[in-house]
Amino acid sequence: MRLVRVEHGGAPRWGQVEGDTIHLTRGMGGEPTGETVPLEETKLLAPAEPSKIVCVGRNYLDHIRELGNLLPDNALPTEPGIFLKGPNTLAEPGGTVPYPGWSQNFHFEGELALVIGQRARTLKPDGALSAVLGYTCGLDLTARDLQKTDLQWFRAKAADRFCPLGPWIETDLDPTDLRVRTRVNGETRQDGRTSHMIFDVVQILTYVTRFVTLEPGDVVLTGTPEGVGPLERGDTVEVEVEGVGTLVTHIGGEGRDVSGSAPVHTGG
Structure with a gap:
C-alpha cells in the first residue's frame, strides 16, 4: 500500500494511492473518508509528521x-553513529531547496528512510519491524565544509529544508536488500544496496530505541552509500529506492524557495 500526504483544501491530508487516484484517509494510515482526488493534480507533501528525524x-x-x-x-x-534533524528540515517531493549561501560545499546523500507507525521503546530484534509503518526515499543534504569545522553538525545537517522526503510511504516492502540510487542532472552518482549496510534496519531500530522513544510519524534515515558529492545551483537530484519510487529535489539559488507541485514518479 502507498500512503501519501497531500495539500487538499488548504490543509495537509493523508491518503492511500490506488492507480491514479488518492483516497483520503483519517490521518496517517487511517480509514478512508470516501473522498478522492486525482494523483496528478495534487501537491504532494513530505510523507511524515515527525517529532524528530x-x-x-x-x-x-x-x-x-x-x-x-x-x-x-x-x-x-x-x-551506529546517530545524529538528529528536526521537523524544520523536511522538504516536499518535487520542491526546491535553496543553496545555502553560508556553505561552499553542499552535498547530496540519498538514503532509505523509515517512517514509524507506532510508539517504540526498547524494541527487540524479532519485533522491531512491526514498529515501521513503511519506507520512503530520503535526501540528507549536508553542508560538508561546516560538518568538518563545527563542533556539532547542527548547521551542516539540520538547517531548514535539509531533508527532502517522499514521494510516498510504501508499506509492503522488505528492506533487507533494496537498490538505492542517486542521480544528479540525470547522471548516476550513487548506486548501492541496503544489504551492504553495516547496521541493518533491525539493528538500527533496536539500538536507537534503547535511548530514545520513537513516536508515530518519526523518521529514521539509514545511511548513504558511496558516491556523495557537491551540488550546484540549478541542479536536480533524484533519489530512487527500489520498490518505492523516486524523490525529486531541485537546488535553487540562495535564499529562494520556489517550491511547486511535485512531479509523480511511479517506478519501483
Missing part, C-alpha cells in the same frame, strides 16, 4: 572510505 551516519563501508573516516586497522564501527 533520527539519522545514521557512516553506515556503508565504502562511504566511510570515501570520506577518509576509517577506524584503525580498517575496523568497522561497533555501534
